[in-house]
Amino acid sequence: xxxxxxxxxxxxxxxxxxxxxxxxxxxxxxxxxxxxxxxxxxxxxxxxxxxxxxxxxxxxxxxxxxxxxxxxxxxxxxxxxxxxxxxxxxxxxxxxxxxxxxxxxxxxxxxxxxxxx
Amino acid sequence: xxxxxxxxxxxxxxxxxxxxxxxxxxxxxxxxxxxxxxxxxxxxxxxxxxxxxxxxxxxxxxxxxxxxxxxxxxxxxxxxxxxxxxxxxxxxxxxxxxxxxxxxxxxxxx
Numbered sequence: 001x002x003x004x005x006x007x008x009x010x011x012x013x014x015x016x017x018x019x020x021x022x023x024x025x026x027x028x029x030x031x032x033x034x035x036x037x038x039x040x041x042x043x044x045x046x047x048x049x050x051x052x053x054x055x056x057x058x059x060x061x062x063x064x065x066x067x068x069x070x071x072x073x074x075x076x077x078x079x080x081x082x083x084x085x086x087x088x089x090x091x092x093x094x095x096x097x098x099x100x101x102x103x104x105x106x107x108x109x110x111x112x113x114x115x116x117x
Numbered sequence: 118x119x120x121x122x123x124x125x126x127x128x129x130x131x132x133x134x135x136x137x138x139x140x141x142x143x144x145x146x147x148x149x150x151x152x153x154x155x156x157x158x159x160x161x162x163x164x165x166x167x168x169x170x171x172x173x174x175x176x177x178x179x180x181x182x183x184x185x186x187x188x189x190x191x192x193x194x195x196x197x198x199x200x201x202x203x204x205x206x207x208x209x210x211x212x213x214x215x216x217x218x219x220x221x222x223x224x225x226x227x
Contacts, residue, residue, distance in 0.1 A: 043220075043221075044220040047215075047218055057214065059213065103165060105165045
């Protein structure tokens with residue numbers, strides 16, 4: 001059925017960068033799209049980025065353009081999300097999720113990123 | 118893209134039906150047949166309940182159904198059960214591999 005295992009909790013200073021990993025298992029990694037979605041405390045879901053099965057097409061949310069980078073390593077079935085120039089508003093739980101271009105059927109458990117001075 | 122609009126809260130008694138709306142524009146909800154709904158219990162990751170407006174993934178009870186009219190999509194939960202109490206998030210494809218979510222609705226089973 002598939003599983004996504006994410007890296008652990010991060011605490012960062014404003015202006016720093018964070019890189020979160022998401023390791024896939026139990027399915028063909030190169031058959032599905034992978035998304036990143038975040039959720040600030042007490043807020044709704046916020047879509048961040050998507051990478052296509054081939055790894056050639058990456059789309060970022062306009063609000064994060066220039067600050068977010070999504071990469072992947074097919075040899076380890078791992079996808080990464082790096083967010084730079086962190087500010088307090090980036091404090092959130094960051095989820096990776098498998099799916100198609102329009103929906104996500106398998107989610108990681110989330111990685112908490114706290115930005116605080 | 119702006120977030121889709123959902124009511125902050127909804128409620129119903131066990132056995133009743135409740136409908137949650139999700140309003141967008143012709144550039145997202147109204148323009149594509151790609152609306153999804155996710156259920157999220159506190160402290161947990163979201164779970165896919167409906168995709169492509171009306172389709173249910175394997176294992177999702179048929180008490181959950183989706184529909185769309187114009188720029189507004191809806192999730193209906195029939196025969197409410199205590200375990201249905203959760204946050205529900207809608208999302209829509211918004212073109213060129215972009216997605217947009219709603220603000221989420223907290224469903225309370227009275």
